[in-house]
Amino acid sequence: MKNLSQSQKQIYYPTIYMIIFFLFWEISCFIFKIPVYFLPSPIDIIDAFSEFSEAIIENSIQTFYTTFVGFGMAIIFGLMIGILIGWSNNIYAGLYPIMVGFNSIPKVAVVPILVLWFGIGDVPAVLTAFLISFFPIVVNVATGLATIEPELEDVLRALGANRYQIMTKVGIPRSLPYFFGSLKIAITLAFVGSVISETVAANSGIGHMMLTAQSNFEVPLVFAGLVALAIEGIGMYAIMALIEKKFTFWAHRSQFGS
Secondary structure (H helix, E strand, O other), X not given: OOOOOHHHHXXXXXXXXXXXXXXXXXXXXXXXXXXXXXXXXXXXXXXXXXXXXXXHHHHHHHHHHHHHHHHHHHHHHHHHHHHHHHHOHHHHXXXXXXXXXXXXXXXXXXXXXXXXXXXXXXXXXXXXXXXXXXXXXXXXXXXXXXXXXXXXXXXXXXOOOOHHHHHHHHHXXXXXXXXXXXXXXXXXXXXHHHHHHHHHHOXXXXXXXXXXXXXXXXXXXXXXXXXXXXXXXXXXXXXXXXXXXXXXXXXXXXXXXX
């Protein structure tokens, strides 16, 4: 395996470990005769995918839509507010504690308020995805801007640079690795937000499908919903990682060795 490239290793090893995990899961269910209603085996989950494929695809598309819209909003507003907070030390000191306090509120507690304001449907799911993925982007962008080395700022000011030039020429480019790195965290959290809302205030989506399946004791379908969410989350995480690598390759040292 030493001849594999770094990109090939990133595909090969996770695939091998995943196969081992599912084999262990399947064998354990067979040996210990675990009931399907308690823990379905991977084969039972595959059967559920086959039986309810149309419903799974339809609800997966719905969850992806609400997640993607909420995540897009989080990128736009998170980037703008992150730059605002990180632009000035005074603004950072004043607004950052407020942002921490806002993020400390469990988002599941906000969903009933969103339902009260906007009713049952896509809007609460979109806003929940936005709220839960917004904070990591703000924090990372603000941190990247606010942690410019004082010595570097002193040198730039001695060369005649003003605050705007320091931020646009050094601060914002320097914060790009923080920003693109935060997208990988934010996209997975956005899925969490969508599913939370769908289990409370939606008529479609993976969360709603899983809740309905649970009430009907369709446990394999519940696990199939979890697998569908994992596939979507891994796919979007991989896309964000590729975007990060493309735009911030200069910020990462080459990796040597196995």
